[in-house]
Amino acid sequence: MSKQEFIESGILESHLMGLTSEEEQEQVAEMMLSDRELSEYVTELEDDIKRYFAEGAVAPPEAVREIILLRSIREKKGRSSYDSGQTTDTAQYLNVEVNDTHMKVHKLWRPAFIAVFVLSKIFLIAGLYFYFKSVAQQEEIEKIKTEMQLNGK
Amino acid sequence: MNELERAGNGVNGQALSKPKTLTSLEVYDLYGSMAYGIILQILPQVHLAQEVLVSVFSSPQLQSCNSYPFTFAACVIKLARAKAVEAKRKLTALAPIGEHTSGDASPQSIFDLAFRQGFTPEEVAGKLNISKSEVLRSFHEFFKSYRNV
Numbered sequence: 689m690s691k692q693e694f695i696e697s698g699i700l701e702s703h704l705m706g707l708t709s710e711e712e713q714e715q716v717a718e719m720m721l722s723d724r725e726l727s728e729y730v731t732e733l734e735d736d737i738k739r740y741f742a743e744g745a746v747a748p749p750e751a752v753r754e755i756i757l758l759r760s761i762r763e764k765k766g767r768s769s770y771d772s773g774q775t776t777d778t779a780q781y782l783n784v785e786v787n788d789t790h791m792k793v794h795k796l797w798r799p800a801f802i803a804v805f806v807l808s809k810i811f812l813i814a815g816l817y818f819y820f821k822s823v824a825q826q827e828e829i830e831k832i833k834t835e836m837q838l839n840g841k
Numbered sequence: 842m843n844e845l846e847r848a849g850n851g852v853n854g855q856a857l858s859k860p861k862t863l864t865s866l867e868v869y870d871l872y873g874s875m876a877y878g879i880i881l882q883i884l885p886q887v888h889l890a891q892e893v894l895v896s897v898f899s900s901p902q903l904q905s906c907n908s909y910p911f912t913f914a915a916c917v918i919k920l921a922r923a924k925a926v927e928a929k930r931k932l933t934a935l936a937p938i939g940e941h942t943s944g945d946a947s948p949q950s951i952f953d954l955a956f957r958q959g960f961t962p963e964e965v966a967g968k969l970n971i972s973k974s975e976v977l978r979s980f981h982e983f984f985k986s987y988r989n990v
Contacts, residue, residue, distance in 0.1 A: 698977035701984050704911065706919035707955055707962055730911070736988050738875075738914040745874040746881055752891055753869060759899040760865045 691726060694719055700730055704737050862907045869898045872914055876921040882957050883925035889932070893924050900924070926959035944969065948983035951976055 694700075702708045703716045720727050863871075876897055880890045897903065897920050906916035946969045954965045955976065962976045969976075 696978065696981055697974065698979065698981035701980035702962065702977050704915050704918070705956060705980070706923055707980075733984065734912050734915050736984055737918065738912070740984070740987055741879055741914075741918055742875050744878040744882060746878040747874045748877040748891065748894055752877075752894055753866075753873070755895050756869050756898045757866055759895070763899075 691719075691723060694726070695729060700733055701737070704730075704734060863913060865898050865903055868903060868906070868913055868917065872917040873898065875914070876917050879918060879921045880925040883922065883959060884929050884932070886932075889928060890925070893921075893928050897921050897924050922956060922959075929959055946971055946975075946979075948979040948986065951979040952983045955980070 699708060699712055699716060703713060708716070720730060873894070877890065877894050880893050880897075881887075884890050884893060897917070900920065902920055903917075906913050906920070951965055951969070954960050954968065955962060960968070962973050966973045966976045
């Protein structure tokens with residue numbers, strides 16, 4: 689296949705767009721290594737393809753950049769701790785500022801709180817019961833005392 | 842070898858116009874909007890397109906662009922298309938879309954089928970009853986006509 693036929697075959701365009709098979713990729717590599725002019729043509733073609741797709745560019749939302757930034761930081765930290773063979777506590781976590789008023793406690797605190805609540809209710813009821821009982825007894829004693837005084841007279 | 846793996850493997854040879862090794866974020870700043878445009882052409886659902894965009898620039902395959910023999914732009918185009926086509930295939934597997942039956946074999950139509958709709962050159966050739974070499978030639982014609990506009 690001559691150089692011109694190779695250019696017109698469209699293999700180069702397909703290759704740059706990721707549409708070629710392995711065999712075609714090897715063919716492109718061989719042709720480019722053997723021909724400097726072809727390499728220059730590919731550079732121009734790349735510019736054309738880039739220009740074509742750049743015309744259809746759409747600005748993504750800012751949040752996407754933030755997510756990519758966070759992921760790259762996480763990856764970098766993971767990689768550096770892996771490379772150094774150290775797993776320090778700080779290297780495992782991202783420093784994220786949390787604006788939250790909630791706290792987490794051990795799940796055993798739940799039955800403990802329920803038991804304290806139930807016991808407090810029992811003591812409150814018992815306290816009220818004995819208070820009113822003592823008041824009633826006091827009144828009964830006063831009444832008996834009054835009756836005894838009246839009978840004595 | 843799937844399309845993503847193919848996107849990561851270029852030909853062996855010297856870099857043609859590679860200035861330096863770039864980080865994911867630097868590549869995103871340069872080609873993020875181009876990649877997003879490509880993804881939206883293949884996958885018009887905005888939320889899915891944004892997810893694919895993140896996956897393109899968080900992908901370890903993006904780092905292989907540093908050793909890719911062509912420019913970052915070409916590597917990003919390949920990777921963005923491959924990821925978007927992969928997501929589109931997953932989506933159409935859940936809710937299949939209608940087949941392309943126009944039979945139009947113009948370079949524009951062939952380019953749309955192969956690049957935007959994610960068909961391989963062999964599949965496009967089969968759909969339009971033409972040879973694979975004619976499909977590839979149409980890509981050349983498509984960019985040739987673009988250059989001459």
